[in-house]
Amino acid sequence: MVELKVNTKKYKLNNGVEIPAIGLGTWRSSPEDAYKATKLALENSYHHIDTASAYGNEEGVGKAIAESKIPREDIFVTTKLWNTDHDKVEEALDESLKKLKLDYVDLYLVHWPVNTDSEDDEPTKHEDYVETWKKLQKIYKEGKKVKAIGVSNFTEKKLQKLLDSEGVDVVPVINQIEAHPLLTQPQLVSYLKSKDIYITAYSPLGSDDSPLFKNETVIKIAEKNKVEPAQVLISWAVQRNSIVIPKSVHEERIKSNLETFTLSNEDFEALNEINEKDGPKRTNDPGFNNYND
Numbered sequence: 001m002v003e004l005k006v007n008t009k010k011y012k013l014n015n016g017v018e019i020p021a022i023g024l025g026t027w028r029s030s031p032e033d034a035y036k037a038t039k040l041a042l043e044n045s046y047h048h049i050d051t052a053s054a055y056g057n058e059e060g061v062g063k064a065i066a067e068s069k070i071p072r073e074d075i076f077v078t079t080k081l082w083n084t085d086h087d088k089v090e091e092a093l094d095e096s097l098k099k100l101k102l103d104y105v106d107l108y109l110v111h112w113p114v115n116t117d118s119e120d121d122e123p124t125k126h127e128d129y130v131e132t133w134k135k136l137q138k139i140y141k142e143g144k145k146v147k148a149i150g151v152s153n154f155t156e157k158k159l160q161k162l163l164d165s166e167g168v169d170v171v172p173v174i175n176q177i178e179a180h181p182l183l184t185q186p187q188l189v190s191y192l193k194s195k196d197i198y199i200t201a202y203s204p205l206g207s208d209d210s211p212l213f214k215n216e217t218v219i220k221i222a223e224k225n226k227v228e229p230a231q232v233l234i235s236w237a238v239q240r241n242s243i244v245i246p247k248s249v250h251e252e253r254i255k256s257n258l259e260t261f262t263l264s265n266e267d268f269e270a271l272n273e274i275n276e277k278d279g280p281k282r283t284n285d286p287g288f289n290n291y292n293d
C-alpha cells in the first residue's frame with residue numbers, strides 16, 4: 001500500500017516568493033460555503049486559498065482568514081482581476097482587498113486575456129491585456145498590495161506577445177490554466193517551464209460532474225493503491241511540478257485532497273497517456289476566450 005501524507009511542498013516562484021503546492025479552490029462556492037470551506041481548510045493544514053472577484057465569495061474567504069489563528073504571512077491568498085475591470089485595475093484590487101479584509105494578496109492574476117466593457121459585450125479589446133499587465137506591474141513594483149503577479153488562461157502566443165511588449169519587464173510568476181489528465185497541454189507546459197513561469201492547474205479533478213471519476217485508468221490506479229481517485233489526480237499534478245487547487249465544500253474531501261502519494265513511473269505515465277487516448281477535453285470553455293491564438 002502507498003503512503004499518503006499531508007502535502008507540505010512549496011515552490012519558489014521566479015520572484016522568490018514561495019507558494020504551497022496545494023491550495024483550496026473556491027469557484028462556484030457561495031460566500032457562506034467559501035467561508036466554511038476556507039475555515040475547514042485552514043484548520044486542516046492548508047495554507048493556500050484561491051478565489052477571484054468573479055466568484056462573488058471573497059467576503060466569505062476573508063472572514064475565515066480573519067477568524068483563523070494562522071499568521072497572515074503563513075497563508076497564501078490568490079485573487080483575480082475580472083474581464084470588466086481591466087480599465088480600473090487598482091480600484092478592482094482595492095475592492096478585492098476590502099472584501100478579503102487584507103492589506104495585500106500574495107498573488108494577483110489577470111483572470112482572462114479578455115477585456116470587456118460589460119458582461120454582455122463581445123470581447124472587444126482582446127489586445128489590451130498588455131496595458132492591463134503594465135498596470136499590475138506598477139502596483140507590484142510599489143511593493144504594498146501584491147507580493148506577486150501572474151496571468152490565467154493565457155496561450156503561448158499571448159504570453160510571448162506580452163513578454164515581447166515594450167514596457168513589460170516583470171515576467172508573470174504563474175499562468176493558471178486548466179490542467180488534468182484529459183488536458184495535459186504538453187507544449188504550453190514546456191514553454192512555461194522555459195520561461196520560469198509556474199503552472200497552477202485549475203479544475204484538476206475535471207470540475208463538476210467530472211469524466212475523470214469515470215475514467216478506467218484513474219479508477220484502476222486508485223483501486224490498486226487503495227486511495228481516492230481525487231488523490232490520484234492531485235498527486236499526479238504535484239508530481240508534474242504544478243501547483244494545484246482542488247475545490248471542495250466537504251470536510252472529508254477537503255482533508256483527503258491535501259494528502260498525496262508518489263505515483264509509480266508506470267502509473268504516472270498511464271495518466272499522462274489518457275490525454276492521447278481519450279482527450280484532450282476542456283471542461284471550462286466560457287465561450288468568450290480564444291484558446292487558438
Ligand SMILES: NC(=O)c1ccc[n+]([C@@H]2O[C@H](COP(=O)([O-])OP(=O)(O)OC[C@H]3O[C@@H](n4cnc5c(N)ncnc54)[C@H](OP(=O)(O)O)[C@@H]3O)[C@@H](O)[C@H]2O)c1
Pocket residue numbers: 024025026027028050051111152153176177201202203204205206207208209228230231245246247248249250253254256257284
Ligand atoms: N482561472 C480560472 O479561469 C479558473 C477556472 C476554473 C477554476 N479555477 C480555480 O480552480 C479551482 C478548482 O477547479 P474547479 O472548481 O473547476 O474543479 P475541481 O477542483 O477540478 O473539481 C471540483 C468538483 O469536484 C468535487 N470534488 C472535490 N473533491 C472531491 C473528492 N475528493 N472526490 C470526489 N469529488 C470531489 C467537488 O464537489 P464538492 O465541492 O461538492 O466536494 C466539485 O464538484 C476552482 O475552484 C477555482 O478556484 C480557476
